[in-house]
Amino acid sequence: MRAADLLFGGLLALRARKLRAALSALGIAIGIAAGVAVLGIAASSKANLLSELGAEANLLTVSAGQNDDGSPAALLLTAESMIGRIPPVESVTATGYVSGATVLRTALVPAIDTGGISVLAAEPSLLGTLGGNVADGTFLNAATQRYPAVVLGAVAAQTLGIDSVRPWTQVYLDGRYFTVIGILRPVPLAPEIDEAALVGFPVADELLGLGGHPTELYLRVLPDQVRAVSNVLGFTADPPCPECVRLSTPSSILAARAAAGSALTGLFLALGGIAAGVGGVGIANVMVISVLERRGEIGLRRALGATRRHVGSQFLVESVLLSAFGGASGVLLGAGATVGYAVASGQPAVVPAVAVLAGLGVAVGAGTLAGVYPAVKAARLAPAEALRVP
Amino acid sequence: MTALLKIREAGKTYPGAPPVRALAEVNLTVRAGERVAVIGPSGSGKTTLLHVAGTLERPTSGSVKIGDEEVSGLSDVALSRVRARRLGFVFQQFHLLDHLDAAQNVALGLLYRGVGAGDRRAAAIGALDRVGLGHRLGHRPAQLSGGERQRVAIARAVAGRPDVVFADEPTGNLDSAAGAEIIALLAGLADDGTAVVVVTHDRAVAAAMGRHVVMRDGRVVADGGQVPA
Numbered sequence: 001m002r003a004a005d006l007l008f009g010g011l012l013a014l015r016a017r018k019l020r021a022a023l024s025a026l027g028i029a030i031g032i033a034a035g036v037a038v039l040g041i042a043a044s045s046k047a048n049l050l051s052e053l054g055a056e057a058n059l060l061t062v063s064a065g066q067n068d069d070g071s072p073a074a075l076l077l078t079a080e081s082m083i084g085r086i087p088p089v090e091s092v093t094a095t096g097y098v099s100g101a102t103v104l105r106t107a108l109v110p111a112i113d114t115g116g117i118s119v120l121a122a123e124p125s126l127l128g129t130l131g132g133n134v135a136d137g138t139f140l141n142a143a144t145q146r147y148p149a150v151v152l153g154a155v156a157a158q159t160l161g162i163d164s165v166r167p168w169t170q171v172y173l174d175g176r177y178f179t180v181i182g183i184l185r186p187v188p189l190a191p192e193i194d195e196a197a198l199v200g201f202p203v204a205d206e207l208l209g210l211g212g213h214p215t216e217l218y219l220r221v222l223p224d225q226v227r228a229v230s231n232v233l234g235f236t237a238d239p240p241c242p243e244c245v246r247l248s249t250p251s252s253i254l255a256a257r258a259a260a261g262s263a264l265t266g267l268f269l270a271l272g273g274i275a276a277g278v279g280g281v282g283i284a285n286v287m288v289i290s291v292l293e294r295r296g297e298i299g300l301r302r303a304l305g306a307t308r309r310h311v312g313s314q315f316l317v318e319s320v321l322l323s324a325f326g327g328a329s330g331v332l333l334g335a336g337a338t339v340g341y342a343v344a345s346g347q348p349a350v351v352p353a354v355a356v357l358a359g360l361g362v363a364v365g366a367g368t369l370a371g372v373y374p375a376v377k378a379a380r381l382a383p384a385e386a387l388r389v390p
Numbered sequence: 391m392t393a394l395l396k397i398r399e400a401g402k403t404y405p406g407a408p409p410v411r412a413l414a415e416v417n418l419t420v421r422a423g424e425r426v427a428v429i430g431p432s433g434s435g436k437t438t439l440l441h442v443a444g445t446l447e448r449p450t451s452g453s454v455k456i457g458d459e460e461v462s463g464l465s466d467v468a469l470s471r472v473r474a475r476r477l478g479f480v481f482q483q484f485h486l487l488d489h490l491d492a493a494q495n496v497a498l499g500l501l502y503r504g505v506g507a508g509d510r511r512a513a514a515i516g517a518l519d520r521v522g523l524g525h526r527l528g529h530r531p532a533q534l535s536g537g538e539r540q541r542v543a544i545a546r547a548v549a550g551r552p553d554v555v556f557a558d559e560p561t562g563n564l565d566s567a568a569g570a571e572i573i574a575l576l577a578g579l580a581d582d583g584t585a586v587v588v589v590t591h592d593r594a595v596a597a598a599m600g601r602h603v604v605m606r607d608g609r610v611v612a613d614g615g616q617v618p619a
Contacts, residue, residue: 310470
């Protein structure tokens with residue numbers, strides 16, 4: 001008796017009782033489908049977030065920490081150009097925090113109602129480096145950065161009640177009116193931009209007294225060189241005091257946050273596991289009934305020369321096949337649900353291989369456990385007793 | 391002629407309160423080509439004798455030899471091998487598997503002998519030809535008459551060319567015409583040297599067998615027509 005005989009025999013036996021096989025496999029299928037769908041949907045959302053972040057976690061930020069009053073400390077004037085000379089750095093752009101500047105809708109608004117909007121000097125290259133977009137109007141360019149023009153972050157625009165850019169739209173910025181030339185979409189990699197009003201460096205120097213010092217640098221690095229560049233950034237940005245420089249990789253922080261998953265994912269996985277377990281009990285039940293019904297067959301097989309082991313493995317194989325069918329259809333159902341959800345919400349569909357493998361593994365494991373008792377019961381049946389069926 | 395089956399002082403008692411003694415000091419020797427009918431009233435121990443002789447049940451006392459091999463001390467695996475290679479069984483209820491066709495049912499008889507799938511099918515077709523069902527290979531049991539089903543079961547029992555074929559009331563579920571075919575088939579097996587042991591109530595079956603072993607209360611009370619040693 002070979003493994004192929006055992007498998008083929010099991011398939012034929014299941015085919016003989018199609019409806020029962022399908023129903024008992026259904027329990028496992030539902031559990032596995034739930035698990036695969038939960039993992040798949042979580043992975044799709046994560047993939048979507050990562051693609052919005054620019055796929056690779058290659059954005060680095062450099063700052064000089066905080067002053068005693070909590071405002072961002074200034075970096076050296078040379079930091080940006082020095083970092084730009086590190087070969088793997090693809091682009092670098094600076095922002096400078098304008099200390100004490102407020103943005104109000106009009107001069108009539110009390111100065112204390114700042115709305116938490118900060119004023120940042122920015123370079124025209126900021127959007128390109130961060131992968132941000134303009135919701136309305138335009139961003140700063142070589143011309144507008146010299147004039148009192150301002151681009152509002154998404155949250156700042158909302159706070160000021162400005163939802164579109166008109167030629168006459170102005171805000172009262174640090175004691176004078178600036179023309180609003182653009183509104184940004186949210187920038188997930190740099191939420192601080194969302195709450196800022198952005199002006200050009202030249203105008204910030206001239207009218208707001210910035211002094212040209214950047215407070216934060218954003219740089220994109222060749223993806224496989226992120227670590228190498230991180231190691232030299234401190235020395236490059238501030239040679240006398242490398243330890244004063246703070247580095248962070250916002251995209252990897254966001255990715256880690258996405259990967260951590262939610263408590264809900266764990267809960268759904270647990271529910272899926274319970275459903276698969278209940279499905280396993282259903283299979284065990286069906287197999288026990290099957291042993292009782294097929295006493296005559298068991299007796300016949302023993303008479304034909306089947307050993308206890310042959311009979312036991314026959315029932316175990318049937319149980320595992322049932323659960324494997326359940327698991328496979330569950331994986332298909334779960335993948336289908338994931339694709340459906342992803343298409344409906346405009347995300348890329350991702351079914352993680354680990355979910356597929358774990359789903360099949362859990363199903364086969366449940367089927368094996370479920371099949372042990374019926375298999376032992378069948379194997380222990382004495383041949384003469386099994387043949388004594390009415 | 392060589393003895394294919396030799397039972398010496400075999401007894402079988404089922405535990406219980408009180409214990410049931412189904413066989414008592416039974417002696418039976420069956421040689422190649424013999425046709426043996428085991429007859430007797432219900433409860434006389436006929437089926438138990440067949441199960442003990444066919445190694446489906448172990449005797450509580452005495453010895454059972456298949457060929458030269460003493461089987462009462464064998465392990466389950468070794469006993470199964472003896473059944474697979476040397477013994478064939480035919481039952482009153484046919485015990486065909488409904489989801490397999492005739493050829494697959496017969497091939498099942500060779501599954502536990504380690505015969506490959508192709509050879510099993512070839513032997514099954516040959517055996518079905520021998521019982522006159524060469525044209526019914528692909529039919530399922532439900533598509534066959536009672537007599538045809540029992541012929542499939544006989545083909546299954548003889549596909550591996552066993553030394554001894556045991557039949558338990560093979561005509562019990564058949565009408566007299568179908569029964570007659572089955573009797574002729576079973577009797578014909580002995581022409582090739584196979585020993586045939588039939589447990590039966592049916593006078594016609596008994597009449598077709600050369601030797602009559604009569605049982606009562608677990609004992610052999612008459613053994614007529616025995617081929618001399």
